[in-house]
Structure formats: C-alpha cells, structure tokens
C-alpha cells in the first residue's frame with residue numbers, strides 16, 4: 149500500500165472512476181484538504197528507525213558504511229517504547245533498518261512494541277538475509293503476536309551469486325539470502341499479512357547483469373516482488389541541500405558509482421517497468437512516476453514536487469539522533485528530550501531544519517513516494533494514465549501543491 153495509504157484508504161479509486169473534469173476537480177479539492185491536515189501533523193506518519201549500527205557484511209555501495217560496527221551505544225528496547233508512546237499519531241509505516249536489523253536480538257519485540265503501543269500498521273525491514281534462522285524466528289513471533297500488523301521483509305540481493313557475494317564481501321551471501329527468501333515465502337503462504345520482496349540497488353557494478361537477473365528471480369521465486377533502488381547518497385542524487393545541514397552519509401565512490409540517467413531510463417523502459425506491473429493500476433502508476441521523476445531529477449537537478457520530509461517523515465538513528473530525512477544531518481537528539489519525540493519534533497531545531505530544506509530535491513525512494521502521495525499533479529497523472537496508458541509528461545517546478 150503506502151502512497152499516503154493509497155490516498156486515504158482508496159478514496160482515490162472512487163474519484164478515479166469519475167469523468168476526467170469531475171475527477172480532477174475532486175482530486176484538487178480533496179488534496180487541498182489532505183495537505184492542510186498533513187501540515188497540522190504533530191508527529192510523522194512514517195519513521196525510518198535505525199535499530200543498529202552492527203552489520204555482518206561490507207557492501208561496496210553502502211551509504212552507511214562509516215557508521216558500521218563502531219561499537220557506539222544504541223537505543224534500548226525500553227527507550228524505543230518511550231518513543232513509541234510519545235508519538236501523537238499511529239505510524240502508517242515504520243522502516244526498521246541499520247546495519248543489519250536482524251542482528252538485534254530483540255527485533256521482534258521492537259516491532260511488537262510499536263504495533264501495540266503506537267498502533268503502527270505496517271513494518272518494513274530491509275535485510276541482507278544472512279541470518280536465516282533469526283529472520284524466520286522473528287517473523288514467526290511477530291505474525292503470531294500481531295495478527296493485524298502488515299509486515300514486509302525486503303531481502304537485498306544485488307545480482308547473481310558471484311556478483312552478489314563479491315559486492316557484499318561475504319562468501320555464500322547469495323545462497324543465505326535466497327534461503328531466507330525461500331523460507332519467508334513458505335511462511336507467507338499461510339499469512340496474508342506478510343510480504344516478501346527482493347530489493348536490488350542499481351549501480352555500475354550490476355547494471356549489465358540486471359536483465360538476466362530479473363529473469364532468474366522471476367523463475368526461481370515467482371511469488372516474490374522484485375523492487376529496485378537507484379544508488380544514492382548525500383552527494384549522489386541529492387540536490388540543493390545547504391552544506392551546513394547536509395548529511396555525510398554517502399556511498400564510497402572509490403568502490404562504486406551510479407550510471408547515467410539515460411541508461412537508467414533504458415533499463416526502466418525495457419526491464420524494470422515490466423517487473424513493476426501490478427493489478428493495482430494506480431499504485432503501479434505511482435511506481436512508474438517515481439522512476440520517471442528520479443531520472444528527471446538526475447538529469448535536471450530540479451525539484452518536481454514538494455517534499456514532505458519533516459512533516460510526514462522523519463529518521464531516528466541508533467544514537468537517538470533525529471533527522472528529517474537521510475540526506476540531511478541529525479538536528480537534535482532524543483536523549484536531550486527524554487525520549488519524547490513529539491517535543492523534539494516541535495522544537496526550534498526541527499523548525500530550523502524544515503526551513504533549510506524547503507528547496508532541495510533528491511531521489512530517496514521512501515521520501516519520494518510519501519511526498520508524491522500529497523502532490524496534486526502527481527495524483528492526477530497517476531489516475532489519468534490508468535485510462536490512457538500514455539507516457540507521463542514530467543515538468544520541473546518548485547511548487548506543485550495546489
């Protein structure tokens with residue numbers, strides 16, 4: 149789901165059935181109201197929580213590599229419970245990431261705590277898939293204790309066996325990751341609230357291999373979604389963030405590089421667009437637009453829609469630091485606010501950061517999809533293409549919120 153929870157629980161589907169002039173007028177009016185409500189939020193609806201700095205891989209492309217295995221203190225389960233308690237709205241989605249999230253022995257308890265204390269509806273966890281037993285045991289425990297929670301495990305696999313093992317610098321990584329995926333897909337058969345996907349980050353190391361890799365995954369794991377990420381970092385696909393608030397998280401460009409947007413465009417047209425087909429046409433169109441917008445931003449470095457980071461979206465790091473998004477710096481620390489997220493979110497530091505990030509743009513996929521779900525032009529496009537199936541016209545503008 150996501151995309152602002154399918155524009156407030158499928159209201160968009162009803163509107164999209166109307167004739168075009170009526171539909172567009174309806175979307176404009178409804179979205180103005182949604183944006184007003186969004187601007188009044190006291191705490192975000194989406195949080196990315198880095199549960200650990202530990203990792204058992206050393207991937208060439210990792211933007212978080214400098215933080216890994218430093219032994220710095222991490223938020224405890226109790227502190228996370230306090231954070232969950234302090235949120236003023238139930239989270240639509242929390243992404244638990246790191247590091248390798250399943251290295252936290254209490255990962256299942258963290259999920260259960262957010263679901264039970266805050267009413268969090270969806271949890272997404274990206275994982276390198278190395279620790280099959282831990283992943284499977286944690287997933288089973290969560291599904292048993294939280295029958296209403298929607299859990300999505302994304303197993304990161306960047307290419308075929310040899311490439312993946314070399315890229316992640318772990319012998320046997322591919323076999324372990326695919327074994328985790330296999331066992332998760334078996335659990336999924338009896339649990340409609342579990343989603344499993346393969347997440348592939350597109351960069352110069354795997355670009356040529358992707359068409360065949362897509363076929364391999366489709367053949368071996370036909371039930372798994374296959375999703376794609378474009379290599380990013382604070383200085384890769386991020387534009388206009390003032391230097392004094394820019395994060396330093398970046399891929400190590402001595403090891404890996406992005407590919408030109410024209411090549412990405414080709415890849416999307418010939419391969420990824422096909423894989424992303426979905427029976428929910430509006431969702432599919434948002435995904436398609438996300439790729440088109442990313443390619444356009446990489447080409448023009450211009451903003452296409454208003455970013456909602458700092459309003460609907462926030463990031464918490466293992467040290468308790470908070471940022472409005474990954475490409476920007478931590479602006480305050482929960483330890484200084486007694487783990488009260490809502491106090492921190494309304495502080496002068498948060499307001500300062502919101503002001504500083506008014507004009508930037510980036511290809512960060514989570515922020516993009518979240519923000520696009522509040523952008524009137526995008527919503528209209530996503531419903532139109534369902535009917536016409538023509539390519540989208542993308543124009544860069546600084547303010548497209550109606």
Ligand SMILES: C[S@@+](CC[C@H](N)C(=O)[O-])C[C@H]1O[C@@H](n2cnc3c(N)ncnc32)[C@H](O)[C@@H]1O
Nearest residue numbers: 209210211246247248274275276304379380399
């Ligand atoms: C930072 S990792 C953390 C979770 C887990 N360790 C894993 O690898 O899945 C989350 C996701 O980000 C991807 N990733 C890492 N560095 C990236 C980069 N520079 N650009 C885009 N995606 C990246 C990973 O491949 C993974 O799919």
Ligand code: SF4
Nearest residue numbers: 203205207210247276
């Ligand atoms: S991408 Fe994930 S598995 Fe790879 S080094 Fe980074 S945190 Fe670890």
Ligand code: SF4
Nearest residue numbers: 455473505508509510
């Ligand atoms: S566009 Fe949004 S997510 Fe990207 S850097 Fe700026 S504030 Fe952060």
